[in-house]
Amino acid sequence: MEKKEKVMAIYTLLDGLYPETIVFLDQKDPFRFMVSVILSAQTTDKMVNQVVVPLFKAYPTVESLANADILLVEEIIHATGFYKMKAKNIVACAKTLVGRQIPSTIDELVKLPGVGRKTANCVLGEVFHKPAIIVDTHFGRVVQRLGIVDTKDPEKIEKEIASILDPDFQYRFSMAANLFGRTTCHAKKPSCPICPLVNLCPSADAFLKGSSKE
Numbered sequence: 001m002e003k004k005e006k007v008m009a010i011y012t013l014l015d016g017l018y019p020e021t022i023v024f025l026d027q028k029d030p031f032r033f034m035v036s037v038i039l040s041a042q043t044t045d046k047m048v049n050q051v052v053v054p055l056f057k058a059y060p061t062v063e064s065l066a067n068a069d070i071l072l073v074e075e076i077i078h079a080t081g082f083y084k085m086k087a088k089n090i091v092a093c094a095k096t097l098v099g100r101q102i103p104s105t106i107d108e109l110v111k112l113p114g115v116g117r118k119t120a121n122c123v124l125g126e127v128f129h130k131p132a133i134i135v136d137t138h139f140g141r142v143v144q145r146l147g148i149v150d151t152k153d154p155e156k157i158e159k160e161i162a163s164i165l166d167p168d169f170q171y172r173f174s175m176a177a178n179l180f181g182r183t184t185c186h187a188k189k190p191s192c193p194i195c196p197l198v199n200l201c202p203s204a205d206a207f208l209k210g211s212s213k214e
């Protein structure tokens with residue numbers, strides 16, 4: 001099977017499995033959503049959803065966060081880890097965006113403090129409904145195991161899949177593959193015996209025989 005054909009087959013199966021796109025972060029306002037994604041590095045979405053409640057209560061606008069006392073921001077977001085860097089980034093990001101709209105291109109988004117390609121693609125897909133391949137730990141693991149890519153480099157994964165998959169399907173594919181990684185293709189013990197993608201997966205045999213070196 002050609003790679004393009006295989007990716008479409010995987011997309012179709014995942015799309016059927018998860019007909020609804022589930023976004024794990026609660027905040028819907030574009031700026032708040034972007035801040036939530038920045039805070040989500042190395043922590044759980046559940047933790048972020050908790051921490052942003054007092055954060056946006058204390059700083060409800062871009063302007064107020066831009067003028068925030070960084071030590072107070074650190075205190076509020078402490079539980080998300082890497083809190084010093086995250087506090088510095090979200091306040092700097094707010095300063096950059098006072099009086100401006102959030103940019104809608106990846107080139108402009110990645111110039112914002114604390115915004116890498118993963119965050120930028122989340123914003124492109126969720127806020128602007130643009131094509132977006134979001135490479136996080138779950139997505140990267142799934143596409144490698146399925147043999148769609150042969151690299152661990154997130155930017156290479158993003159660009160390779162973006163070059164294969166129709167732009168209209170990219171954001172849906174990102175979210176569905178992410179959910180599939182969380183629920184089925186687990187990091188430690190993937191559920192290969194019940195996996196609907198088993199016939200398309202070159203890693204399945206090794207896991208089923210218990211011989212995977214992962």
Ligand code: SF4
Pocket residue numbers: 145146184185186190191192195196197198201202203204207
């Ligand atoms: S067969 Fe196993 S390793 Fe392959 S995608 Fe399914 S759960 Fe993941």
